[in-house]
Amino acid sequence: MKKIRTILLGIGIIAALLYGLARMATPPTEPTAAEHDTSPKPPAEYPADLEQKLRSVPHIHISLHREEELPADIVWVQPGDFPEIGSDKAKKGGTLRLCNVGPYPANFLAFGSPSPQFFHYNLFDCIEVPLVRTHPDTGEEIPGLAEQWAEHDGKLWFRLNNKARYSNGRPVRARDFALYLCMQHELGNVAPSHRISSLEVYGDSVLAVRTSQCAVIPFATAAAHLHPAEPGFYKEFGSDYRTRYAHRIPPTTGAYTVGRIQRGRMLSLERNKNWWAAELRGFRYTCNIDTIEHHFLTDEAQAWEFFLRGKLDIMQTRNIVAWQDYLRQADANIAQHHIDLMYPMPPYGIALNAAALPDIQLRQGVMHAMDMQHAMNIIFRGDVERLPQFSTGYHHLPHRTPHYTYSPEKARAAFTAAGYTESGPDGILRKKDGTKLSIRLAFSPSQKISTLVNLLSQSAAACGLEIIPEPLPWQHCAKLIKEERHEMLFWATVATSPIPDYRRHFHSEAKGDDAPFCLRNEMMDTAIATVESAANAAEAKQACAEVDLLIHSLAIWLPGWMENKANVAAWPHVHFPRTGYRTYDVADSHVLWISSEK
Numbered sequence: 001m002k003k004i005r006t007i008l009l010g011i012g013i014i015a016a017l018l019y020g021l022a023r024m025a026t027p028p029t030e031p032t033a034a035e036h037d038t039s040p041k042p043p044a045e046y047p048a049d050l051e052q053k054l055r056s057v058p059h060i061h062i063s064l065h066r067e068e069e070l071p072a073d074i075v076w077v078q079p080g081d082f083p084e085i086g087s088d089k090a091k092k093g094g095t096l097r098l099c100n101v102g103p104y105p106a107n108f109l110a111f112g113s114p115s116p117q118f119f120h121y122n123l124f125d126c127i128e129v130p131l132v133r134t135h136p137d138t139g140e141e142i143p144g145l146a147e148q149w150a151e152h153d154g155k156l157w158f159r160l161n162n163k164a165r166y167s168n169g170r171p172v173r174a175r176d177f178a179l180y181l182c183m184q185h186e187l188g189n190v191a192p193s194h195r196i197s198s199l200e201v202y203g204d205s206v207l208a209v210r211t212s213q214c215a216v217i218p219f220a221t222a223a224a225h226l227h228p229a230e231p232g233f234y235k236e237f238g239s240d241y242r243t244r245y246a247h248r249i250p251p252t253t254g255a256y257t258v259g260r261i262q263r264g265r266m267l268s269l270e271r272n273k274n275w276w277a278a279e280l281r282g283f284r285y286t287c288n289i290d291t292i293e294h295h296f297l298t299d300e301a302q303a304w305e306f307f308l309r310g311k312l313d314i315m316q317t318r319n320i321v322a323w324q325d326y327l328r329q330a331d332a333n334i335a336q337h338h339i340d341l342m343y344p345m346p347p348y349g350i351a352l353n354a355a356a357l358p359d360i361q362l363r364q365g366v367m368h369a370m371d372m373q374h375a376m377n378i379i380f381r382g383d384v385e386r387l388p389q390f391s392t393g394y395h396h397l398p399h400r401t402p403h404y405t406y407s408p409e410k411a412r413a414a415f416t417a418a419g420y421t422e423s424g425p426d427g428i429l430r431k432k433d434g435t436k437l438s439i440r441l442a443f444s445p446s447q448k449i450s451t452l453v454n455l456l457s458q459s460a461a462a463c464g465l466e467i468i469p470e471p472l473p474w475q476h477c478a479k480l481i482k483e484e485r486h487e488m489l490f491w492a493t494v495a496t497s498p499i500p501d502y503r504r505h506f507h508s509e510a511k512g513d514d515a516p517f518c519l520r521n522e523m524m525d526t527a528i529a530t531v532e533s534a535a536n537a538a539e540a541k542q543a544c545a546e547v548d549l550l551i552h553s554l555a556i557w558l559p560g561w562m563e564n565k566a567n568v569a570a571w572p573h574v575h576f577p578r579t580g581y582r583t584y585d586v587a588d589s590h591v592l593w594i595s596s597e598k
Contacts (some may be wrong), residue, residue, distance in 0.1 A: 045231045046179065054178055057185040060196055062178050067203025074157060076148040083137055086285030086591035087577035092271075094594030095291040096574070097313045098587055099303035103474070104264045104296045107246040111180075111227070112187040114242055115478060119267075121494055122294065126588040127254035127269070129277065131158050131207075131223035136589065141220050142282050145172055145228070145253060149219050155200070156222050158207045165276040166230045166251035173204040176228035183229060183237055195225045221499055228253065255287035255590070268293045285577075288593040299446065307569065313594075315569045316586055323567045324381075337568040337576060344495030345393040348560035350441070350456075351491040351516040355484055357439070363555035365414030366439065366488075367404035370467075371459035374406065375452050376561050387559040389548040391500040399545040401552050403559065411463035420464065429464035438466040442480055443490035445471040453490065481516045491516050492560075499540065502528045502547050506556075517556045524550050 047053060054062040102118040109117075110124055131146040141149075146158040164172040178201050200208040211222050230251045236244060249258045255278070259270030269292040277283040297303045300317065304326045307315040317323050327336065350370065352363050376384060389401035412429070420429035420437045429437040441456070443449050450471065457467040467488075472480070480486040493514055496504075504510055507528055508520045527547045534540035551557055566586055570576075573595045576586070586592070 045235060046175065050175075050179065050182065053182045053186075057181060060181060061198040062181065063198075063200050064175065064178070065200060065202045067206060070202050070206060071152065074150050074152045076150045076157075076159060078148055079141070079143055082135055082140060082142050082282065084285055085136060085282050086288075087575075087593075088285055090285045090288045090575070090577070090591070090593040091595065092288050092593070093290050094573075095293060096289045096587065096592065096594065097293045097295060097311065099297050099300075099306065099312055099315070100294040101297055101300055101303060104267070107242075108249055108258065109242065109245060110229075110250040111184060112189055112242060115475060118474075119294070122588065123258070123269075124252070125494070126590070127252050127256050128227070129164075129253045130220070131160075131226055132219040133223075133282075134220050135282075143280075144223065146219075146223075151218070155198070155208045155210045156219055158209070158219070158223075160205045160207075161276075162205060163276045163280075164253065166228075166233075166253060167257045167272050167275075168230065168233070168251040169274075170230055170232060170251070171204075172228050172253060174201045174207050175204070176231060177201070177207055177226050179231055179234070180227050180229040183234065183241075186237075186239075187241065196222070199226075224496065255283075256292065259291065264296065266293055266295050285591070287590045289590075292587075310571070313571055313574050314587060314592075317567050323569075327569060333572055335570050335572060335574075337566075337570065344391075344500070345387060345562050345564060346492040346495055347387065347390050347392075347557070348492040348563070349387065349490075350558040350560070351489045352556045352558075353484065353486050353488070353516065353518045354554070354556050355518040355520070356487045359418045360555060361414050362418040362420075364404070365411045365418060365463070366460075366465065367555050367558055368407045368411035368414060369460040369463035369465045370456045370558055371406035372456070372558055372560060374459065375455035378455060379448055379451055380561065384561040385564070387562050389559070390502075390551050390557060391495075391544050391548055392562060393495065393564065394500065394544075397500075397541055397544050399541060399548070401545075401548045404552075404555070406459060408463045411465070415464060423464060426466075427461065427464065428466045436466065437464060438468060439487050440468045440470050441488040441490065442470040442472055442477055442486050444474040444477055449490055478513050481513055482511075484518050486516065489516050500531075500544060500547075502531060502544075506547070506551065519554070519556060521550075521554065524554070 051064060054064070100119070100122070105117050105119040105123070106115060107113055107117065108123070113120070130144045132141050132149060133144045134140065135142050143161065145160055145164045147161040148159040150157040160172060160174060162171075166172060178199060181196075181199065196209060196211050198208075198210040202208070207226070209222050209226065211218075211225075233248075233251055234245075238244070251257070253276075255271050255275045256269040257272065259268040261267055271287060271290050275287070278287075295306070295312065297306065300322060303312065304315060304322065306312045308326065315326075327334070349372075352366065354363070357363055357366075373386060376386065386403065389399070391397050415429050415437060419431045420435075422430045422432065424430050424436065441453055443453055450469075453467070453469050453471075457469065460467045477486075477489060477491075481489065481491075493505075504514045506515075506517055506519050506521075506524050508522075508525050510517075510519075524547070527543065527550055531540065531543040531547060534543050568576075568586055575593050575595060577591050
């Protein structure tokens with residue numbers, strides 16, 4: 001046996017020598033394709049197969065280039081002076097205590113949450129710095145993460161500010177935007193081709209984007225769909241992302257990140273003292289508060305109690321009844337502010353499921369049967385205005401759409417055309433086969449909304465329509481929308497900026513929490529495409545007016561009220577600038593400050 005092992009070892013040595021001699025005698029070959037490859041290689045913190053993953057993203061062509069490959073004839077726009085945001089009297093420091101009557105966040109996912117997270121607005125939308133922003137007073141495009149931009153060769157180009165950093169100190173790089181799209185694709189959430197058709201990355205600092213969306217505010221519009229992902233934080237990204245990352249705090253590009261947590265009760269946002277944009281124009285008088293505490297309270301009545309006892313610093317309400325009633329008890333030192341807000345309005349109103357209620361004459365009858373104006377007058381004591389149309393609050397889209405007026409005669413005529421011709425003993429209309437004119441209205445209950453639904457039910461009953469109230473937790477309402485099992489729903493969402501995103505609500509492909517209308521209509525799809533391809537402000541205004549008119553004529557949304565005014569009560573140590581509000585909540589604009597004598 002020993003002899004056999006010796007013989008085999010000798011044969012191996014001889015074979016190795018012969019192979020080496022053959023290699024020496026072989027003429028050198030050309031380098032392989034891999035040896036010739038000079039494309040930029042991602043740093044080790046990016047996935048090793050990032051380029052392969054980018055090529056698999058559908059609808060969007062993503063490519064990586066070296067910075068020296070940039071076209072030489074790009075003419076960069078360098079924004080000049082623009083009005084400061086906030087006040088030069090602002091002081092840094094202090095703690096601001098706010099109420100939050102929404103649910104405590106179930107997770108801290110920056111994207112891809114399995115369920116709607118209302119606090120996402122406070123945690124990300126109002127904090128993250130986009131590539132390009134719109135000025136809250138002038139509406140002009142101003143720098144964000146990008147310090148320069150350009151339009152060249154049919155693409156939008158962005159040059160990142162080399163100071164831009166995440167809250168963990170790592171630099172923001174152009175490749176991070178490609179990584180974000182790649183992860184969205186892996187979650188099944190990648191932005192569809194109508195928004196971004198190509199993304200080119202040049203080195204660490206330049207992005208080029210081709211988009212077919214509205215050119216009224218082209219750079220800010222494109223920026224709304226482009227976000228960076230810090231690669232070090234997401235190095236463990238995988239199929240278990242939604243559970244693995246649910247309670248990890250993502251780095252932000254803004255001034256705040258999550259600090260102290262009292263689960264279910266309070267969550268604080270802490271200011272980054274080394275924020276990269278702290279001294280830049282348009283940022284330096286904002287984000288003044290060191291700590292912002294969000295206290296999660298059960299309802300507005302409890303919030304008022306906390307405020308009047310000095311446990312909250314600000315109480316903002318659009319409920320004029322509460323404002324008038326509670327401030328009768330207020331300390332004389334409490335300052336009262338009445339602030340006019342100019343921002344895209346949340347579309348408060350009743351959404352009708354076109355799939356569950358396919359008869360347009362039935363839906364038109366429903367529109368005439370619910371007396372929204374009367375209900376608003378009672379609930380708000382005549383202090384609020386009716387929403388003119390779905391896209392309200394966009395200063396470059398000042399058109400108005402007609403409303404359905406409350407009319408029992410018109411409602412009954414429409415119901416008759418839909419086949420409800422007989423009246424039952426309870427006054428509710430029926431078809432000849434006995435089918436009752438009864439429609440379910442789901443809503444997340446509060447004192448205000450419950451009263452609204454009760455008033456709308458009363459006006460509908462006078463028209464022969466029975467409305468069955470369905471008070472449900474908001475999570476259940478969201479599930480109803482997702483499964484398309486609702487008939488009517490009191491609904492609103494945070495409106496998009498800088499232009500309306502009709503596609504996520506009304507397009508035939510729209511799904512999920514933002515699509516309660518379940519509409520499958522070719523005319524609407526065409527009208528939405530016209531909005532997205534508008535070449536200038538005039539075209540966009542006309543195209544948006546056509547979409548809003550279709551929303552009206554298809555009878556799928558009964559508009560509610562505008563929240564374009566805020567009543568704010570504040571203790572004297574809280575100070576407000578005169579300008580800089582273009583958000584849903586005054587505190588979310590981050591232009592307040594606290595005096596040191598607190």
